[in-house]
Amino acid sequence: MSLNLLIINPNSSESVTTNLANLLTEPEGIVFHYFTAPENAPKEIDGYEETVIASTEACIPSLERIKDQYDGFLVCCYSDHPLIYKLRNITSKPVLGIxxxxxxxxxxxxxxxxxxxxxxxxxxxxxxxxxxxxxxxxxxxxxxxxxxxxxxxxxxxxxxxxxxxxxxxxxxxxxxxxxxxxxxxxxxxxxxxxxxxxxxxxxxxxxxxxxxxxxxxxxxxx
The missing domain is CATH 3.40.50.12500 (Rossmann fold)
Structure with a gap:
């Protein structure tokens, strides 16, 4: 049985998600799924606390609804993003940040x-x-x-x-x-x-x- 892993773009820019999907190759037995933050999330996360918090708050409701469909989660923002820890609070599956x-x-x-x-x-x-x-x-x-x-x-x-x-x-x-x-x-x-x-x-x-x-x-x- 394949493992289903969710690759998370925590901003609302679809172009970033497209780039991620074009970049990654699925190993045997692995299926990558992709998530783009909802429209109310920032288009980019610029390092300021407001955008990081807004990103997390926008993503969590959607991710909480679908979390049981996946065997692991990768948060693709290069930071100690609070979304990582929020996800770990609602799932026992592996959650990792880049x-x-x-x-x-x-x-x-x-x-x-x-x-x-x-x-x-x-x-x-x-x-x-x-x-x-x-x-x-x-x-x-x-x-x-x-x-x-x-x-x-x-x-x-x-x-x-x-x-x-x-x-x-x-x-x-x-x-x-x-x-x-x-x-x-x-x-x-x-x-x-x-x-x-x-x-x-x-x-x-x-x-x-x-x-x-x-x-x-x-x-x-x-």
Whole structure:
């Protein structure tokens, strides 16, 4: 019997969900289903608390109605999103965020240093603090910080902004980052292009690693 996993876009932009669906390939025995936040959710989550809270409040009623249809859930916002914890309160099935998944992967690559490339500057301090919180309030020497491309999440895939991504990525590389986590679902699919621009640096598509870990956790719990 196949496992049914729900890939959650917690904003109301259908284009983001389409990108997620085009990106992911279903492993054998796995069916990915996709959820886009209702229209009353923000079109993008810009890092400010109001949009994160609004996203969670918009999603939970719909997810609560359908939660029993799925064997696991992936929240595709690169943050310590409260929707993760709300879902864990209403289901015993695995619930994972792409932020947490990417940090678990980074630990497996120790002692390689890593940094985060994100969308806008509002995320820099938030993600830096979230990394410290993830590691129990301890600053770890492997983490080289978060750098924003200063590009709106819905425009990250637009080729005319790629030079900005390169400029900002270069900062992380110059800090000694061997691994760069693509810290926004809007960056998903860009890792092959970035690898060509920065040979020797490993770029992690956080949606892909999140889906791989969710598959593993869901199979383990089954």
């Amino acid at each position: 932020f947490q998944a990417s940090l678990v992967y980074s630990l497996s690559k120790s002692p390689s240093k890593f940094g985060i490339l994100t969308s806008t500057t509002s995320w820099e301090s938030i993600l830096d603090k979230s990394v410290v919180d993830f590691f129990g309030g301890v600053k770890i020497p492997l983490f080289n910080g978060t750098i924003a491309a200063n590009v709106n999440v819905l425009k990250l895939g637009d080729p005319k902004y790629y030079s900005l991504l390169e400029e900002r990525t270069k900062i992380l590389v110059e800090r000694g980052s061997e691994i760069i986590l693509l810290g926004c679902a809007g960056l998903s699919g860009l890792e092959p292009k970035l690898k060509k621009s920065f040979p020797g640096v490993q770029f992690i598509d956080t949606v892909k690693i999140g889906s791989e870990l969710l598959v593993s956790f869901s199979r383990f719990e089954k």
